Amino acid sequence: xxxxxxxxxxxRLRARLAAGVAAATLALISxxxxxxxxxxxxxxxxxxxxxxxxxxxxxxxDRIQTLSKTIKVEVFPAESLVKGREGLQATAQGTVDMYSxxxxxxxGQAKLLNIFTLPFPPASYDDAAQAKFASDxxxxxxxxxSLGRFGVRMLGVINSSGDVxxxxxxxxxxxxxxxxxxxxxxxxxxxxALRAMGASIVFMxxxxxxxxxxxxxxxxxxxxxxxxxxxxxxTVAPVHVDANLVRSPYLLIMNGRKWQALDAxxxxxxxxxxxxxITWSTENFKAExxxxxxxxxxxxxxxxxxxxxxxxxxxxxxxxIYQGYVDAHGEDGAKLMELWKRYAxxx
Numbered sequence: 202x203x204x205x206x207x208x209x210x211x212x213r214l215r216a217r218l219a220a221g222v223a224a225a226t227l228a229l230i231s232x233x234x235x236x237x238x239x240x241x242x243x244x245x246x247x248x249x250x251x252x253x254x255x256x257x258x259x260x261x262x263d264r265i266q267t268l269s270k271t272i273k274v275e276v277f278p279a280e281s282l283v284k285g286r287e288g289l290q291a292t293a294q295g296t297v298d299m300y301s302x303x304x305x306x307x308x309g310q311a312k313l314l315n316i317f318t319l320p321f322p323p324a325s326y327d328d329a330a331q332a333k334f335a336s337d338x339x340x341x342x343x344x345x346x347s348l349g350r351f352g353v354r355m356l357g358v359i360n361s362s363g364d365v366x367x368x369x370x371x372x373x374x375x376x377x378x379x380x381x382x383x384x385x386x387x388x389x390x391x392x393x394a395l396r397a398m399g400a401s402i403v404f405m406x407x408x409x410x411x412x413x414x415x416x417x418x419x420x421x422x423x424x425x426x427x428x429x430x431x432x433x434x435x436t437v438a439p440v441h442v443d444a445n446l447v448r449s450p451y452l453l454i455m456n457g458r459k460w461q462a463l464d465a466x467x468x469x470x471x472x473x474x475x476x477x478x479i480t481w482s483t484e485n486f487k488a489e490x491x492x493x494x495x496x497x498x499x500x501x502x503x504x505x506x507x508x509x510x511x512x513x514x515x516x517x518x519x520x521x522i523y524q525g526y527v528d529a530h531g532e533d534g535a536k537l538m539e540l541w542k543r544y545a546x547x548x
Contacts, residue, residue: 318389
């Protein structure tokens with residue numbers, strides 16, 4: 202009897218063991234799948250962490266990690282991984298997964314984006330107008346097409362440069378004094394404007410500006426108010442030429458392969474984080490700019506306004522640069538210029 206009962210239990214025992222093994226195997230597979238879904242995004246930029254643009258980047262990183270428990274974002278500020286002017290190439294190659302990049306830095310490769318570097322824009326082309334222009338569907342189509350050739354996806358415009366000023370080692374009497382001066386340019390067509398005024402353009406990263414000014418490698422720089430204040434540039438460029446050379450957006454770009462590797466929920470979290478970051482940046486940017494302008498007025502030993510004669514001369518020098526953009530890019534250029542004038546309030 203006992204032997205019979207023991208043999209009878211063996212099939213049930215084997216069934217329970219098999220079920221246990223299957224459950225354990227399924228749990229291991231599920232754990233592996235969960236682990237495989239976890240991803241790290243390397244996010245590079247060239248701003249100081251206390252800079253508003255650096256804080257915007259960190260805000261985005263924090264929001265992504267809050268909205269997705271499977272994404273970790275490693276932020277590399279102040280060109281600690283990739284220099285700003287190399288941001289597009291590095292993102293395309295996968296050296297970084299995301300980069301917040303000044304549009305003027307990538308116009309050498311994506312020349313249609315020079316629409317964002319038109320020099321000496323009118324005062325009516327403020328940051329709100331620029332944001333509307335950059336988000337216009339027809340403009341976005343051109344951006345996406347231009348960057349898509351590099352295997353890069355644009356996620357959004359998360360910052361503005363605000364006013365880009367000129368800061369000099371020594372005072373100038375008028376824009377005619379820029380003739381023969383070595384200027385660190387801001388990129389794109391704004392460099393063409395400085396050349397039209399006789400300046401020689403020197404290319405360098407944001408991190409190199411202080412030393413270049415200190416050693417006399419350059420006579421002046423074109424840079425944002427944020428960079429001037431946060432990088433202590435007033436000590437080596439005490440003269441502020443109070444004129445807006447260019448207003449350009451910062452594009453948040455991402456490696457296309459990395460984007461495709463994210464699952465649908467992760468992509469949704471990133472897109473939501475970008476939208477929230479744009480809102481946060483827009484709501485806080487004006488107050489930040491007002492504070493920076495007050496700091497510039499306090500830090501700069503000399504603040505020079507352009508005379509009416511200078512402004513008239515600049516307007517004449519800029520006309521062929523604007524027309525040259527249209528001529529160089531045909532139908533696309535004409536369409537973008539028309540849209541830009543509409544948002545800039547230019548007849």
